Amino acid sequence: MDHNDRQAIEGLFHKLATVEQSAPARDAEAEAFISQRIGRQPGAPYFMAQTIVVQEQALEQAQARIEQLESQVRQGGGAQQGGFFGKLFGGASAPAAPRRPVAPPAQAGGGGFLAGAAQTAMGVAGGMMLANAIGGMFAGEAEAAEAPAEDDMGFDDGGFDDSEF
Numbered sequence: 001m002d003h004n005d006r007q008a009i010e011g012l013f014h015k016l017a018t019v020e021q022s023a024p025a026r027d028a029e030a031e032a033f034i035s036q037r038i039g040r041q042p043g044a045p046y047f048m049a050q051t052i053v054v055q056e057q058a059l060e061q062a063q064a065r066i067e068q069l070e071s072q073v074r075q076g077g078g079a080q081q082g083g084f085f086g087k088l089f090g091g092a093s094a095p096a097a098p099r100r101p102v103a104p105p106a107q108a109g110g111g112g113f114l115a116g117a118a119q120t121a122m123g124v125a126g127g128m129m130l131a132n133a134i135g136g137m138f139a140g141e142a143e144a145a146e147a148p149a150e151d152d153m154g155f156d157d158g159g160f161d162d163s164e165f
Helices: 003-022 028-040 044-074 083-086 113-139
Strands: none
Touching: 003 044, 003 113, 028 044, 044 113
């Protein structure tokens, strides 16, 4: 663990302490269930902390991008003149905003807390996406069992024969 790892973990627990002081009473049943799950998966708090840190960084980057775009709109960068054809023929349009490179996640040489945080968060997010996709495959059984659309036999197609296609 390096200085950045320690700083990220300290920051997380400082925020959690602030929330704990001002939060309403916790749900006892949910708290017991979480404790039970952590008892079965003792490494879970470590991975949860990594996931929270990465998600927090992603939210900060998204907020900065939103503020940048809102600033461009306020300054008139979002309004374009000249219409569709004006753009085609070199009409007035706002210059493209330079793209800011996304900062790669902090990584220590041999590993560490932050080095594995992005991978952990991607694994959690990827697992959630996969579960949602699989759930969607089975959720629409009634839709999948629908009868195919009827063929328009006997419909006057005006002399065109579609069977060759």
